[in-house]
Amino acid sequence: MLQIDKVQTIEEVTVYGDHEKINVFYLIPQQPRYRRYTDGKLAFSFMKYRFPVDRPDGRKGGGFVLFDVEFVVDAAKLPKIKEVLAGQVAQDANRLGISPVPDVIFGPINYAKGTTQLIVAGSDGLFVEKLHNPGKPSLYGNNIATFGLELSENGATFFEEAMKTPGGSSVAVVYDLWFWARLPEITVDGYFYASNFYSFYQTIDTDWNLWSEDSYRETIREQLIQSEAMDLKFDWGLVDDEKIRGPIRDWATRALEDAVERKMIQAVAPVPDDQRKTPDGIEDVTRDISNTQISNVTIHYSEAQSVEWNIAPPGQLQSIVDQKMPDGSPVRWEDYFHVIDLDDEFFRQLRVNTFVNADFDHLPIRSVEVKLLYNGRPMANLEPNQPEGEVVLNKPDAIGKFAAYVENDNWKYKYSYQVNYIGESRIYQSPEVETNEGNLTIGVDDVGILDVSVSAGDLDWNEIDRALVVFRYEDRNVEPFEDQFVLSPSQLTHKVRKVIFEPMRKNYRYQVKYFMKNGKEVQGSELESRSSNLFINDVFGGRKTVSVRGAGDFANRIQSVFVNLTYTDVRNDYTQTRSQALTAAVTFFDWVIPVISETGGKVTYSADVVYRDGTSEHIPETQAVSDTILLPPPVEAFLEINLEPALLDWTRVKLVRASLSYHDPEGGVSVAKDFIFSAQKAAGQTWKIELKNGDHKTYAYKITYFMMDGLQKTIGPKDSTDLTLILDPDERNTEAIPLRRIKDTQVEAVKLKTARQMETIGWKSFAIESAQAEPAGQEAARQE
Structure with missing residues (x-):
């Protein structure tokens, strides 16, 4: 038999020796673990499931975990343990003169009783809805215990993540086991003594006097004495190891407490108040009550006795992915996790609720007969004692309920209905209609x-x-x-x-x-x-909004636009007017018109545009083609001329005047502007004008150069379409200069200037023209 003082630890396993045989040993692991099948797989299964649709309680699914736990030594440790113990047995055999040396034997532990407890997160109902625990292990073999957990939706998710996360643990198991063992050579004596003593004494003395005052005297003495004593005495003999003494002391204490609990005396109750009163008709009373209770418990154990020895090894169960297969490979979570969709095609049902949305109390409807077919067969009527596939509805709250098993994933059914009217022999029979609606409503528009x-x-x-x-x-x-x-x-x-x-x-x-x-x-x-x-509603049942938006340059060019708006509905003899000015401060407004017909009237407008240069423009009455009017009318195109003075030599030129003009008689556009350049104002300038005709881009220019020597040179006027006008005093003026102009105005100057100065006033042009007109006098002109 296992002897409790012969104990050691090898490979994290508690090893007890036998009380007689030197080669017999008993092994106890430190903690429980998952049970494994013969092929090395874990006895563990996790199922996560969901319902086809939300149930009335709102639950969508959950999970179920089923696993076995065993309390047994890992087989991989047995060879090492056996090797260590074989050496000890050999030493003991040599010491005792035993030959041959016996082999090491692992003896079975005889369990007397035991319980198991599962510690799990959310056991209050948050994660675990129900815990299946047999309460005790098998008490033989590998001491197997089986547990089952019914999980909520959140519980299924929580345990799935915990079980498949490395290093995670959400479950612990506690074994509380009792097995038969033999005490070492010691003597244990224990006793418990308890006593309760209660004493009650009462006297009542009543004296009734005829000529003096009556007297009444009552005396009460009450005493309660309670005492308890418990003691344990150990004769340890040769046992001096405190590691052995401690468990024996704990065992003896529990054994004595269990015996005391079985013989515990009840508390003494005092005399109740109703028994302390004076009896009717009795003047003098004496009560003397005493109660004594004694309980005595004695225990005695010696070496020749076997006792029930208790151990309570707890242990966390590691996550599944932290486990190893016998070949050393990691356990795959997918081998133990299963997702179950309870939406089984075999059990799928098509359910239809039928209503009539009509006021039976006020409409002339007698009844509505509805018929439903699925795959050509009447659907099952869920109301008892009613014909299959049809219902008669004659009240607003009447409902027809039908169902059919779905075949080939076909969720469509056909229905028709017949309306019976009050006071009419004629009925309305609807055609057969196919649909997949779960709630079939026959509306008031459908009943004829x-x-x-x-x-x-x-x-x-x-x-x-x-x-x-x-x-x-x-x-x-x-x-x-x-x-x-x-x-x-x-x-x-x-x-x-x-x-x-x-x-x-x-x-x-x-x-x-x-x-x-x-x-x-x-x-x-x-x-x-x-x-x-x-x-x-009112005659003016509609509203028409006209948006007027200023489209020009109110900051620099346009001063104001005076707008006149008119809405006319000839058919209804209805007219509305509105006048308002657009300025830089108010560049837009909306006119909301109450109208009889949103499509029956028209909007016309006219405007007068006043420009900042003092000019004005009248826009005649025009019919609006949209609800947004842009004023002034948008510019079709722009003409932008860049005047470039980069070629001017300000040591020769004092001042330049560039005169530009644009004329479009058909478009009503006529503008002109002078640009001045000097050494102090030598940057390029731009002329930008609005065009009414985008194809007409010809403008005229005339440039006058005022030279440092007091002379002037004029180019133009010329017509051009160039977008860049380069200012160059050496530009040749292609316009011929008449001879009489030279004679009348410039002959004296020509005589006094050098050839270079003659060129600056267009002398070469004059010479060329003179040569063409008077070849015979060309030489004379050149000499002059």
Whole structure:
């Protein structure tokens, strides 16, 4: 038998020796672990599942974990343990003269009783909804215990992440085991003594006097004595190892406490108040009560006795991915995790709830008979004792409930319905319709009744005397229907109701004629609607917004634009006007016009544009083609001329005047401008003008150069389309200069200047022209 004082630790395993045989040993592991099958796989399974659809309680699914735990020494450690113990046995055999040396034997541990406890996160219901725990292990073999966890949605996610994360642990197991063992050569004596003593003494003395005062005397003495004593005495013999004494002392203490608990005495109750009163008819009373309780427990153990020895090894269970297979490879999480979709095609059902959205209490409907077919067969009626595939609905809250198993993933079914009317022999039978709607609603528009409630909306009765409404409905297989009625302050509503024996497939049409109190009549346009509640609104039922936007340069060029707007509805003899100015401070505005018809009128505008240079432009009356008007009208194109003075030599030229002009008689554009250049104002300049005709880009220029020597040179006027005008005093003037002009104005100057100076006034041009006109005098001219 296992002897508790023969204990050692080898390879993290507790090893006990036998009380007689030197070669028999008992092994106890330090902690529990997952059980493994013979092929090395873990006895572990994690299933995560989900429901087809949300259930009424809102739950979408969950998880279930099932695993085995065993309390056994790892087989991989046994060879090493056996090797160490074999050396010890050989030494003991030599010491005792035993030959041959016996082999090491691992003996089974005889468990007397035991329990298991699972420690798991969220066991309060947050993660674990139910814990399946048998409460005790097998107590033989590998001491196996099986656990099952029913997990919530969050619990399934939590445990999945914990189990497949390296280093994670969310489960721990505690074994509480008792096995038979033999005490070493010691003696244990223990005793427990308890006593309760209770004493109650009471006297009542009553004296009734005829000639003096009565007297009453009561004396009470009450005493409670309670005592307890417990002691353990050990004769350790040759056992001096505190590691052995400690467990024996703990065992003896628990054994004595268990015995005391079985013989525990009850507390002594004092005399109750109702028993302390004076009995009726008795004047003098004496009560003397005592109660004594004694409990005595004694235990005695000696070496010849076997005892129940207790161990409680706990241990965390590592995550699955931290485990190793027998060949050393890591355990794969996918081999133990399974996702289950409970949406099994075999059990899928098509469920249909059928309603009629109609006011049975006020509409002339007797009933609506609805029929449903799935794959050509009537759908099952979920209401008891009702025919399959059909239901009769005659109340607003009546519901037909049907179901069918889905075949070949086909979720479509066919339905038809028959409407029976009150006071009508004619019915409406709908065609067969295919759909996949889970809630089938037969609407009021589908039951063959035109039902519209007409009410006065925002009519201004201060201006309107009455409104005549013409209501019409037309459709195929339906007789044309028209209803005329008047709304007035005394008649604000009207009900249009007609059995048309067909669903309402189209919009109804209505037109309102307003009779004003001033005698004027306004005819509104024809409108359409499908609403069951129709509101007749004011004659000005619409709003038209005209946006006027300033499109020019109000900062530098345009001073103001005076705009005149007119809205005209000839058909209804209705006109509105608006005038407003656009300036740099107000460059836009919106004109909101109340209109009778949003498409019946037109907007015209005219404007006067005042420019900052003092000129003005009149824009004649024009019909707006959109709801946005740009003023002044957008410029078609621009002409931009760059004047480049880079070639000017300011040591020769004192001043330059460039005169540019542009004329477009057809477009009404005529502009001109002078540009001055000097050494102090030598940067290039730009001339930009607006064009009415983008194809007409010809302008005229004339450039006058004022030279340092007091002479002037003029180029032009010339026409050009160049976008860059280069200022060059050496430019040749292609325009011929008449001889008489030279004689009259410049002959004296020519005589006094050098040839270079002659060129600056166009002398070469004069010489060329003279040579062409008078060849015979060319030499004389050159000499002059």
